[in-house]
Amino acid sequence: MNITKSDKVYQALLRSLKRRKGFGIVFVQCSTAETARIIQRIQQDLPEKKFRVLSLPPPNYKRDIFGKKTPPVENLYDIVVNLPDRENINILLIQGLEKSLEPYIKPGYGGDGNYYNLDTVPPILSHLNQRREKFRDDFSNICFVFILPLFAITYLIRRAPDFFDWSTGVFAIESEVLGMENLNSDYDSLEQIKRSIAYFQQSLAICREIGDRQGEANCLNNIGNSYQSLGQFEKAIAFHEQSLAIYREIKDRQGEANSLESLGNAYYSLGQYEQAIWQILQKQAKSHPNWLQFLTEDEANQIGLNRGAYLELPPPSEMPPTIPVNKKLWMAIDLEYPNYQLLLFNRSKQGTVLYCPSFGYAIDAIMDKPPFLLPQKYSWAGKTGQKFIFKETGKEEFLAIVLQKPLHLPWLTPKREEALPEWNAERIKELFEELEKQGNWQVFYQTFEVVE
Known part of the structure; x- marks a missing residue:
């Protein structure tokens, strides 16, 4: 079976929507003729999601029989806030926004249109730019999926950059109808994406010149998304990693989340599943300071004897927490999820290991009252007194997944012959x-620096 580029892009779109929990902005690029088919296909392939299709009416400058005209849609927020049962919508599929842009697109040099004159800014795009925080705060349960032709996405990038910066990229799905007309359309699409990259590169240079770190990160992320649309995933990853570093530096959690999701999509497209899933889960991780601690023997004894006395954690530090090198340590996991299954992964430059459940450290992965202390008494490390020893300095990452319904995969059953x-x-x-089949699970993430 020959899997086309569009098939891969569509599957990436499904993965993104399937794991999406709450607010998000996604753009799907396809021809106007294909819009209805794409909407129907998405709804069929994600039956577990609650959809709403919003078709924006096209403007009509001719008077109807009542003497009225239909102006372009200018305020998307008010339309969404008045949707019936909007609190239960998971994914809002929006079509027809391009009709509110067409009256404002004027001819210009190079076929790009006169994008930069203030009088060409459609009110709906000004409104989206100015009220994006309201969309995020008031529609926290909705993922907005805008299905648009390429010219509308290009126009939106240039005239509503703030709103576009919060997106997880553009999923470009080509038509399945063959013929010279589509070949020309595909060529034009590639050229438009390349122009967008050039535009973002120019913006990037200006942001660096004036010291705008937020703008720099946004441009890097958008360049990465553009390269993903071209199928150049290695280049996309390089730009997303740069944007991620800046978002973390300036503590922009929304930007960090978007970069992590884009990185996950790019790694998945390359078949690098460990990197992909680590990035995707890290993006979904809850902020819970000090859920994971490494303890000396005396501290562990106190917890073991007085489980109810573990009341107050130290305040979170601005600096990454540290682990002493070559010390025997206990691990305490302080999460209030009684009777949930715990999956605990550790990643370092040596690789990724599963600590819980495992014969080596945690035979029983069902959490009781916090803290959940490792190694467990009847594990290999508990019997031998090995505990946790980190022999090399550097970064250690920990990712915990807690599940209400335990997974019963064969390799999650602790075995002596496969201690980790x-x-x-x-x-x-x-x-x-x-x-992805389960609904009630949470992710937590923590980094440490192993120091002398």
């Missing part, structure tokens, strides 16, 4: 597919 379960591509995909 192997973390391979087949198991990674299997885990992710099982997680």
Whole structure:
């Protein structure tokens, strides 16, 4: 079976929408003729999601029988806020926004249109730019999916950059109808994306010149998304990693989340499933300071004897928490999820391992009252007194998944012959597919620096 580029892009779109929990902005690029088919296909392929299709009416400058004209839509927020049962919508599919742009697009040099004159800014785009925080705060349960032709996405990028910056990119789905007309359209689409990259590169240079770190990160992320649309995933990853570093530096959580999701999509498209799923889960991780601590023998004894006395955690530090090198340590996981299953992963430059459940450290992965202390008494490390020892300095990352309904995958059953379960591509995909079937699970993430 020959899998086309459009098939891959469509599957990436489905993965993004399937794991989306709450607010998001997604753009799907396709021809106007294909819009209805794409909407129907998305709804059929994601039956577990609650959809609403919003068709924006086209303007009509001729008077009807009552003497009225239909102006372009100018205020999307008011339309959404008045949708019946909007609190239960997971995904809002929006079509027809391009009709509110067409009256403002004027001819210009190079076929780009006169994008830069203030009188060409459609009110609906000004409104989206100015009220994006209201969309995020008031529609926290809705993922907005705008289905648009390429010219409208290009126009939106240039005239509503703030709103576009919060998107997870553009999923470009080509028509399945063959013929010279589509070949020309595909060529034009590629040229438009390349022009967008050039535009973002110019903006990037200006942002760096004036020291605008937020704008720099936004431009880098948009360049990465553009390269993803071209199928150049290695280039996309390079730009997303740069944007991620800046978002973290300036503490922009929304930008960080968008970059992580874009990175996950790019790694998944390359078949690098460990990187992809790590980025995707990290993006979904809840902010919970000090949920994971490493303790000396005396501190662990106090917790073991007085489980109800573990009341007050130290305040979170601005600097990454540290782990002393070559010390025997206990691990305490302080999460209030009684009777949930815990999956605990550790990633460092040596690789990724599963600590819980495992024969090595945690035979029983069902959490009781916090803190959940490792190694457990009957594990290999508990019997031998090995505990946790970090022998190299550097960064250690920990990711915990807590599940209300335990997973019963064979490799999650602790075995003596595999003390720490192997973390391979087949198991990674299997885990992710099982997680996507469940609704009630949470992710937590923490980094440490191992120091002398």
